[in-house]
Amino acid sequence: MPESHIRPARRADETELGELDRAAWSPLHAVTPRPQPPYDPFFDQNHRPEQFLVAEDADGTVVGYIRFVPPTPLACNRHVRQIQGLAVADPARGRGVGRALLRAACDEARRQGALRITLRVLAHNAPARALYEAEGFVVEGVLPGEFHLDGRYVDDVLMGRPLTGAG
Numbered sequence: 133m134p135e136s137h138i139r140p141a142r143r144a145d146e147t148e149l150g151e152l153d154r155a156a157w158s159p160l161h162a163v164t165p166r167p168q169p170p171y172d173p174f175f176d177q178n179h180r181p182e183q184f185l186v187a188e189d190a191d192g193t194v195v196g197y198i199r200f201v202p203p204t205p206l207a208c209n210r211h212v213r214q215i216q217g218l219a220v221a222d223p224a225r226g227r228g229v230g231r232a233l234l235r236a237a238c239d240e241a242r243r244q245g246a247l248r249i250t251l252r253v254l255a256h257n258a259p260a261r262a263l264y265e266a267e268g269f270v271v272e273g274v275l276p277g278e279f280h281l282d283g284r285y286v287d288d289v290l291m292g293r294p295l296t297g298a299g
Contacts, residue, residue, distance in 0.1 A: 136195055136229050138236040141184035143175065148194040149186070150174035156219040160257050163279050185236050187220070187229045195224035198233040200241060203250065213241035215251040218260075234267050242295045249295055254279070255287035268293040 141149065153174060154167050175181055179199070187196035199217035202210055215237060220229045241249050251269065253260050269291040277285035 136187040136189055136224065136227070136232060138185055138187050138232055141181040141186045141197065143181050145181070145184075145186055145194055146174045149184070149197055152194060152197065152221055153219055155221065159282055161254055161260065163254070163281065184217075185233060185240065187224070187233055189224070194221075196220040196229045196233055198237045200237045200249065211245065211247040213237070213244070213246045213249045215249065230263055231267065234263065238267075238293075238295055246295055248292055250290065250292035253289050253291060254281075255289050261289065261291075264291050 150171060150173070154171065157166050183201050184197050184199050186194050188194050197217070197219055198215060200213045200215045203212055203214040215234075218230060218233060220233075238249055250272070251264065253264065255261075255274070270293065271289055272292045273290040275288040275290070278288035279286045
């Protein structure tokens, strides 16, 4: 399989990203209901193209995205970036696209002057947690029973890693 290319998102990616996002929806990671038409725009005032990196195949098809942003507008934590979305198209899974997006986000966060990067993941999402751990993220906290999904309470796991040094 061809390797994917990571690049900044463009406004023109909106349709493909919206379709990818809806196709990737899963109770394994989603805390919101399955999207239903009419669909909201993928980009809006709180989700701007410059907050995303996309992975595309050699033919230019978008096969994944990652969103990372400052976690708050406060100057006192502008040294932190938070991953607030990662999706990979089913046909591209198992090809290292998620890992490449994660690494690219860490590189870009470093370039922006960030010293650490954080994320939140549902406790039962073992594949995502394994990827994050393999990329140097560690559990920094757990919010027990934070979400009630499909009739059960699910922990929200807070993970983070430094962006200094190797990695």
